[in-house]
Amino acid sequence: ASSNESVYRATTTAPVNIAVIKYWGKRDTTLNLPTNSSLSVTLSQRSLRTLTTASCSGNFPAEDTLNLNGKPQDIRSSKRTLACISSLRAHRKALEDADSSLPALSKFPLRIVSENNFPTAAGLASSAAGFAALVRAVADLYQLPQSPKELSRIARQGSGSACRSLMGGYVAWRTGELADGSDSLAEEVAPASHWPEMCALVLVVSAEKKDVPSTEGMQTTVGTSALFAERAQNVVPQRMAAIETAIRDRNFPDFAEITMRDSNTFHATCLDSWPPIFYMNDVSRAAVRLVHDINRVVGRTVAAYTFDAGPNAVIYYEDKDSELVAGTVKAILGPNTEGWDGAFYDRIANVT
Ligand code: 2P0
Numbered sequence: 001a002s003s004n005e006s007v008y009r010a011t012t013t014a015p016v017n018i019a020v021i022k023y024w025g026k027r028d029t030t031l032n033l034p035t036n037s038s039l040s041v042t043l044s045q046r047s048l049r050t051l052t053t054a055s056c057s058g059n060f061p062a063e064d065t066l067n068l069n070g071k072p073q074d075i076r077s078s079k080r081t082l083a084c085i086s087s088l089r090a091h092r093k094a095l096e097d098a099d100s101s102l103p104a105l106s107k108f109p110l111r112i113v114s115e116n117n118f119p120t121a122a123g124l125a126s127s128a129a130g131f132a133a134l135v136r137a138v139a140d141l142y143q144l145p146q147s148p149k150e151l152s153r154i155a156r157q158g159s160g161s162a163c164r165s166l167m168g169g170y171v172a173w174r175t176g177e178l179a180d181g182s183d184s185l186a187e188e189v190a191p192a193s194h195w196p197e198m199c200a201l202v203l204v205v206s207a208e209k210k211d212v213p214s215t216e217g218m219q220t221t222v223g224t225s226a227l228f229a230e231r232a233q234n235v236v237p238q239r240m241a242a243i244e245t246a247i248r249d250r251n252f253p254d255f256a257e258i259t260m261r262d263s264n265t266f267h268a269t270c271l272d273s274w275p276p277i278f279y280m281n282d283v284s285r286a287a288v289r290l291v292h293d294i295n296r297v298v299g300r301t302v303a304a305y306t307f308d309a310g311p312n313a314v315i316y317y318e319d320k321d322s323e324l325v326a327g328t329v330k331a332i333l334g335p336n337t338e339g340w341d342g343a344f345y346d347r348i349a350n351v352t
Contacts, residue, residue, distance in 0.1 A: 003103035004058035010140035014133035016048040016124060017041065017164045017171060018200060018314045020259040020306060021239055022266040025222045025232060029215075031181040032080075032160045035222065036236040039172045039189065039243055040164045041316070043200055044347055048118050050126070052133035054141045056108040064110040068130070083157040084135055085110065092142035105142055112137065124204070124312060127214075131158030132165035152186035168192050170247050172240070195250050199347045201326050203313040203333065205283040214309045217270065217277050224274040231265050252318055256304030259316060260291070263306040279309050287313040287333055294328055303329075319347075 017040035025035035064085060066073040075081055093106040112134060116126050135155040139146060152163035156173075163185065164171045169192040176184030192198075212220075221228050239258050246254035270277040280288075284307055291305045302321040306314050317325035 006103070007055055007057040007059070008103070008105055008108075008141055009053060009055040010137050011051070011053040012133055012137045012140055013045055013049045013051050014129045014136060014165050015045045015168070016043045016118075016126075016129045017161065018043060018202075018306060019161065019164070019308070020255070020304075020316075021236060021243060021262050022308070023160050023173065024218050024266050024269065025228060026160070026215075026218060027175075028179075028181065029219065031184075032156050032158075033181045033184050034160055034173065034175050035228075036232040037173060037175045037240050038161075038164070039170065039240060040161070041170055041198065041200065042165065042168045042192070043202075046347075048124065048129070048202065050114055050116050050129040050133040052112065052114040052130075052137040054134070054137035055111045056105050056141060057111075058108050060109040060111055062109055064112075066112045066114070066134075068114050069116060080131070080158045081134070084131065084154055085138065087154045087157070088135065088138045088142060088144070091139075091144050091146065095142070095144070110138065110141075124202070124308075124310070127159035128161040128165045131155050131162035134158065135162070136166065149185050149187055153182065153184070156181070156184060156186075169194065172244070189244055190247050195247065197250075197319040199317055199319055199322060199326070201315040201317070201329060203287060203315065203329070205281065205287075205311040205313060211279070212277050212309070217273075217279075217309060220275075220277065221269050221273040225269050225272040227272040228269045231269055235265060236262075253301035256295075256301045256316065259304040259306050267307060279311060280307050281311040283333070284311045284313055287315070287329070290329060290332055291315060294325060298324065 019038050019040040021039040023034050023038035027033050027035050064075055066075045066081060089106050096102045096104055096106055114130060114133060118124055132155050135151055139151055148166040152166050155166055156163035164173050167186060167188045170189040171186050172189050173186045174184065239262055243255060243258045246258060267280055270279060288305055291303045294303050295301045302317055303325040304316045315325065315329060
């Protein structure tokens, strides 16, 4: 078959990441440039991941297509998807221009098929894994030489948090200073193997779609909350430095306190928005109380909660405290709790 008739294909998976220093607010909504740096932990792909296949062929119908969880998506109305694809295509075109023996994949329509093994848009970072998988699948299909850090610049334009899902372990997204966003990139702070005892218990309090989508919620906060600027300018920079030190030293009590405080500060800026935004619910608050109770009764900090743009809790703890933390949380906040939808249990692992 000529290169025009062949079907080229690449399949990849990408993990979910859960921020311990939260990204909330954009200084540039087109390029997805954040107001503050953030830091996350990449979860193992055993229970939360996106699986994506990208293919292209001169024989495909003329338009690029995207299918998400079995449903065709309108790619033309998604500026973010278009931005990622056109950037990847331009990188491929540069390779083809430099080497005329390469098949002209940049000219072929793309077919992207993606599937999450967890509820989409329930505040479980589905857009992070989704755009990371899309970018990596197409980059693999195009055999691009770009590093994960370079690809993070592209994934960021799909969804801010997606730039952190291209690496395993402990990942920082540096806000950057340049107006074109070229220095707003993710980088690995430490591989998962540096602190493999870290575990995450993901409590799916509700698998319903969240009330206020992140992009809309964060720009309401940017525009209306006085607390927001205080957090971005005076709180997050110190916390970023402190949590990187805690990770370097594998200091769980420090890591945990910074994580819990930053989740609380983020949700405080949501409450301070106008009109106020509520992501946590009664079950979320029960989880907060329970973690503080466990730490108090044990007499040391063994567990840390964090909440994203939804009611689900992620609880970090170390392997050795698994029974104490995961056992207690499951026993007390189990399926009999009102408002409970089910639970995922996870363990963090490196992925790259
Ligand atoms: C985070 N979240 O750092 C924070 C914490 C939610 C709360 O990143 O508009 O879906 O696509 O850039 O990445 C969710 O925001 O937002 C998010 P967009 P994204 O994980």
